Amino acid sequence: MDANVPGKCQRAGCANSIPTALAGLQLCLDHFVDEAFVRTDLALGRCREGRTIDPAGLQCLLSDALTIVNNLEEGADEPKPEQRERMLELLLILANLQEYVAHHSVQIERHA
């Protein structure tokens, strides 16, 4: 076993290997993108309803975006068009969300 390979995705029934950029999460790229889409949808929904968004959640979405960028760079030499399309779509949604937060003065939850 190559020490640089983080192993297999921890999700039940998933045999995909984990890209090095996701070693800390123990998820394959497909499952990571699935989860990130869910997180992003929830946050966007909250914004549109005028509800608060907590700073930890916002931070999490920013780190999702960075992780995606890292994976796009890492996988640049072995393109999987559908996967890259999903990642780019997610980046676009994340960018829109940041715009939304900036322009609609979405309340950031403050914990006393």
Ligand SMILES: [Zn+2]
């Ligand atoms: Zn997986």
